[in-house]
Amino acid sequence: MTTIYGCWGEDDQALMPSFETALDGPQVNWSASDGHTVPTPEALVAPAGYLSTLQDR
Helix, strand or coil: CCCCCCCCCCCCCCCCCCCHHHHCCCEEEEECCCCCEEEEEHHHHHHHHHHHHHHCC
């Protein structure tokens, strides 16, 4: 959640789309695997939660 690979800037050819609008939205506290709580954009936490439910199947 702390790094989005592929988001290099407008002049570079990134492998992933720009996430700037998602990063500007409301933030929630997300618990990292090391136990630290990290303020993270809600738009990134929601898909991660959904994807983790698919891995449990």
